[in-house]
Amino acid sequence: MLAAGAQIGRFQVQALLGQGGMGAVYLAWDPVLERRVALKAIHLGEDGKASAKTRFRREAKVLAQLNHRNVCQVHDWVEARGSAYIAMEFIEGxxxxxxxxxxxxxxxxxxxxxxxxxxxxxxxxxxxxxxxxxxxxxxxxxxxxxxxxxxxxxxxxxxxxxxxxxxxxxxxxxxxPEPPGGEPTVVVPATPGxxxxxxxxxxxxxxxxxxxxxxxxxxxxxxxxxxxxxxxxxxxxxxxxxxxxxxxxxxxxxxxxxxxxxxxxxxxxxxxxxxxxxxxxxxxxxxxxxxxxxxxxxxxxxxxxxxxxxxxxxxxxxxxxxxxxxxxxxxxxxxxxFGGGYYLFGRSIIADLVKETPPRMAVMPIRNDTGDPVLDAQVGVGLTELLATALQGSPNMTVVEPESVNRVISNLRISPADAMKPASQPRIATALGAQLFLRGALSRDPAGQANMLTYELVDGAGQARFSGVVRAPRQGSFAPYELVDPAAKDLLHKVDPLRSNAAQNLPVPPGVFAAYAEGKALFLKGDFKGSEPRLQEAAMLAPAFSSAVSAYAACLRRLGRDQAPAVANWALMSAKATGDRWAEGRALALKAYLAKDLGHLDESQKLREATLTLAQAVGDRDGETIAYNHLGLIAAERGKDKEAGEFYERSLKLSQQTGDQVYLSLAQNNLANLALKRGDLGTAEALYRNNLSLQQALGNRWGEALAQNNLGVVALMTRDLPAAESRLTAALTIRESVGDRVGRITCLRNLGILALMKGDVAESARFHGRALDLAEASGLRTIEAECRFYVAELDRLQQRYSQALAGYRKVFDQLSEGVTPEVRWNAQAAGAECLLRKPRPDVKQAEARLLAIPAREADSPYVHRAKAWLASRTGQRDVALAELARASEDSRRQAPEIRAELETLRAALLAEGR
The missing domain is CATH 1.10.510.10 (Transferase(Phosphotransferase) domain 1)
Structure with a gap:
């Protein structure tokens, strides 16, 4: 080891940069050319050192002649202190x-x-x-x-x-001999064959x-x-x-x-x-x-x-x-x-469908016809997912992610049993924009000695493009891989005859697979508490089984467990370790959702951008569509409506290209929301009506409820109260029937606004109270803050100013800066109004609160209402009337429920001036 200051030829050693198998590397100074160099010591060994020097000198000279911008330049060689050294270009990086x-x-x-x-x-x-x-x-x-x-x-x-x-x-x-240490390992099944x-x-x-x-x-x-x-x-x-x-x-x-x-x-x-x-x-x-x-x-x-x-x-x-x-x-x-044989044997069974873009293919839930109900989840969920995963990657078709298939089945409210029936499957494929779907069933041979997977690839016209059957001997535990791998290999060969065979699955232990499949089946049914122990078991037993870890993290998120972010990190690491890019995308998306749930929008945005990049890299069009939509939601929550609209437009365009009707409707709905927000009621209503027709054609009750609710909001803004009541009641009924908790909160809140517009304060309080209770139970902070704002508004209206002030303060504190800023600053303004209307008005503090509101958020009926009260308290009656006029204009129709209140206040101010 050379100390700082040591002299090697003309080079002065300054510091040790590193130590490797080839020898130590030092930072040194070349006083002749006045530059820093990297000085690498070469261990020549004791044997044959004399003969080595000649060879070293000759080969080092050749290296010094290698001059290229992407090669670290060799400057010189030195023999000193019984060793050899190479002086090379010093690179900072x-x-x-x-x-x-x-x-x-x-x-x-x-x-x-x-x-x-x-x-x-x-x-x-x-x-x-x-x-x-x-x-x-x-x-x-x-x-x-x-x-x-x-x-x-x-x-x-x-x-x-x-x-x-x-x-x-x-x-x-x-x-x-085997190297001593080896690499880090994770718990996986025995070494594969x-x-x-x-x-x-x-x-x-x-x-x-x-x-x-x-x-x-x-x-x-x-x-x-x-x-x-x-x-x-x-x-x-x-x-x-x-x-x-x-x-x-x-x-x-x-x-x-x-x-x-x-x-x-x-x-x-x-x-x-x-x-x-x-x-x-x-x-x-x-x-x-x-x-x-x-x-x-x-x-x-x-x-x-x-x-x-x-x-x-x-x-x-x-x-x-x-x-x-x-x-x-x-x-x-x-x-x-192949020669001319390509035309006889090399034509794909779906060649006519492969045009500008590969056709989409969805794997439908496999039916369990074995007569053994214990296998229901392992077949309907586990086997289906394995088959879809094994088929991914063919350039001749795009396989719809199993998560997307499950999402459509859930949105269409199709029962697991019905999803396995041939009659229901074309409807699912249509909603996904799939031109092909694969359906199958697991049964047993007459002797009961073998499991048989029969499958059929069907096009949109109902024509079977290919069918097959795979047999595997029955064992003590169900081994799905012995059926999935040959089926996937055969299918991919028929779809893409000239490519290599299908990738095969490395099986997880049967017990782990069963726990995962059963837990995932309960999760898909909405039984999150029931699914938690099974998914936890699968994840703990096989921490490298990224699908199980991701499902466990998603379950914890649904249950509002504090450990959900940590398990989501685990899922991401597991996916990266296994090289599963699709699973990596799901884990990143889950982390993005968790961050948004907690109001951490910066983190959520970065994670969503990462999922978008990954989806584009692996050619996951559905992943792109989802990412753009979520980025739009994040931008909208920040109040960046133009940016949100651009994201929604991209999501809409992609869903039109893929034919995914569910995401098409979602992008359409979000664009309508932006139109509603900027006061363009005509555009909003037309988009909502289109969406309602689309959802009804799909039989999507969840989507139908969403469209009905939004049309009810448009009716509120146009003060068509009978139409609003009809739409909102219909939406609430559907949402209660399908168990949509978040949707129920929104409907209850809107019905509370409707009741207030009808003059029934007590009924309004009941609706808003129910909405707040559900929001608190759900752990959704942003939605809870919005509900709390309306409860505080009712306290203010009933002149319970201290209670209202506390409610507004909680709203402001719950919404960190940049999260639904309009609600946050409306709460600030309403709180200032309470300070002005208390028996002992605090004009100075109220004025300070109003001055703190950013100019871009000041054009709000709630802010103008508070400023009217400030002007009134300071004797500026004309200013107060002008602020009330601005509040009543409400170009974006944010607050139709306070219109009557504003008119009453205006009348009072005019009366004072007579």
Whole structure:
């Protein structure tokens, strides 16, 4: 170890920068050229040191001639104190593994292109890196990519390598002892067999927890086993293709978040040598990039692209053009293998439906015909979800997320039993905008010795495109994977004949699967208390089973449990660890909902933006639609109506493209809400009426209630009280019948406003009291604050000013800054009015409260009403009348219920002036 101030040749050591397998790295000063350098000590070893020096000098000179903007420049070499040192360019920045999570897809591809260019420059000079990995790639302060340590693995080995073999053959890695530590693990089933390679419960560690799985054993193996090529592991001669393979591993991890080969330690090395690459289907990676990764990671070096071809392929992708080299290779291969047979055997069963966009396919709940009710949940929920997940990723069709199917079934109020009937399923598919749906049933053979999954792919016209049956021997516990994997493989082959086989599931233990399925079934029925222990059991027994952890977190959210955010974090980590991008999106969305529930809008917005980016990366159009809608809700709650409208328009456009009628209606409704808010009643009413017709056609009782409620609000604003009462009563009846608690709160609140407009204060108080009780029980702070505002308004109206003032203060405190700002500042203004109307008015304090209201929130009938009282108390009668006129104008018709009160106050002021 060198101390600060030590002299190595002309270089003055300043500090130790780090220690690695190749030796220590120091920050040093070059007094001749007046620059900082990184000084790397190379351990040559004791044996053969004399012969090593000649080779070291020769190869270091070659490295110094490698001059490229993406390569860390070698400046000099020094032999001092019995060791060798390389003086290199000092780079201020971070290693790739530290910045990876902050990069979007385009930036990641640019990074990979830069690394490929660096390799191209080195290979042109006959230099092979031999140890490419994320810690050998730096991103400097200006965003420039620099690859470090070119050829240093070769230099490290040069001391002990016999003769002068430039290929650097190494010992066979698979014959070395197991490494001592190993990687972090999570609880998963026993090691899978050779056909069980992917799952929502994969045990692959996340990049964050494993530091990209880097293991370096200097002096034993030239390179890091995690990134080594098969030829390196087998001790064979290495060349430029080995670097391309390592870049392929780096690219896989950077783009997908896990390792490309299954298993751990020796099992992983075996898989690497044998070329057992994990499937890419369902990972959301663009097709051309997937083809590039597979080519780079080919087990045979001569079948990998060159580094230049890799850079060109990425260039073509970034430019939006196909990469010529692999398209040509693919066409030649297909021509040789299939020839004219493609037209006989290679046509997809849904080729006529694949036009500008792939058709949407929904997996319907599988029916349990075994006669064993114990399997109801495992079949209807668990088996269905597994099948949908296994089918994701085909470029010829878009599989609707199981969560979306369940949402539609819930919104349409279709019972679980009816959802499994063929008669109900076209209606579900129509609501989802699906042109295809898969239905099936689980039964037993006549002898009762085998389970049989029969399935049928049906188009919108009711025509069966494909049907099949899979059999599996009955075991002690139900094993759905033995049925799902072959069914998914067969279906995907028929849909996309020329692509590789389906990804297969890595099974979780039967008991865990049963607990998850039963808990999820109860959750979907709305029995959150009943589902909690079952989902908790599944999550605790298999913490890497991301679907179970996400469902458990969602259940805790519904129950209002304090630990919901922590479990949502766990769900996110589990999804990242398993590389399940779809599950990662669900976990992020859940965290966004939780943050919004708690009024943390900044956090909710950031999380929603993350889900949007992820959905776009994996091609999840439904996820995009949901994200835009939620971002609109967040913007609306902040009072940013223009921004909210833009988000809703994007959600509307996407839902029109996908044909999802439920999200189409939701976006339409939210746009109508904005029109209502700005006082454009004609537009709002037309949109609400369209929405009502759409919901009634779908048979969506929940959506019908929403439309009826909103039309009731329009009637309130136009003072058509009979129509308002009819609409709102109808909405409340539907919402009570379907168990919509939040919807009931809204209806009760609006009926309270209606009662006040009719002059029945006692009836209004009953409605508002019921609404507040439900809101408090639900734990929804924003809705509770809105209900509390109306209760305080009734106290103020009945001249209970101290009570009203306390209520307004609670509203103001419950709504943090930026959360439904109009309600917050209306409460501030109403509180100021109470101070003015108390027996002993506090004019100074009231005036201070009104002055604190931002100008953008001051044009509100409640604010103008309070200002009228302030002007009245200070003897400014004309100002008071002007403020009352502004309050009565109420261009956005925010407060139709105070119109009569304003008229009474105006009459009193006019009478005083006579």
């Amino acid at each position: 971070e290693i790739l593994s530290k910045v990876a999570e902050r990069l979007d897809l385009r930036r990641k591809l640019q990074v990979l292109r830069s690394i490929a260019h660096a390799l191209e420059a080195a290979h042109a000079k006959g230099i092979v890196h031999r140890d490419l990995k994320p810690s050998n790639v730096m991103v400097d302060a200006g965003g420039q990519i620099k690859v470090l340590d070119f050829g240093l693995a070769r230099l490290v080995d040069s001391a002990s390598a016999p003769g002068d073999d430039p290929t650097g053959d190494a010992p066979h890695l698979l014959r070395l 050779p056909e069980e390679r992917t799952s929502v419960g994969s045990a692959s560690p996340s990049p964050a927890s494993s530091s990209w799985g880097e293991v370096t054993e200097a002096g034993v193996f030239m390179g890091s086993p995690t990134y080594a090529s098969p030829e390196q592991m087998c001790g064979k001669r290495v060349g430029p293709p080995s670097d391309v393979f390592s870049l392929g591993v780096v690219a896989w991890e950077l783009l997908l978040g896990d390792y490309p080969f299954p298993g751990k330690e020796r099992a992983r090395m075996t898989a690497t040598v044998q070329g057992q690459l994990k499937p890419l289907r369902g990972r959301g990676l663009p097709r051309h990039l997937g083809a590039l990764l597979r080519a780079m990671l080919h087990r045979h070096p001569d079948k990998r692209p060159t580094s230049r071809q890799v850079a060109e392929a990425i260039d073509h992708h970034l430019a939006g053009k196909p990469a010529v080299w692999w398209v040509a290779v693919a066409l030649v291969a297909l021509g040789a293998v």
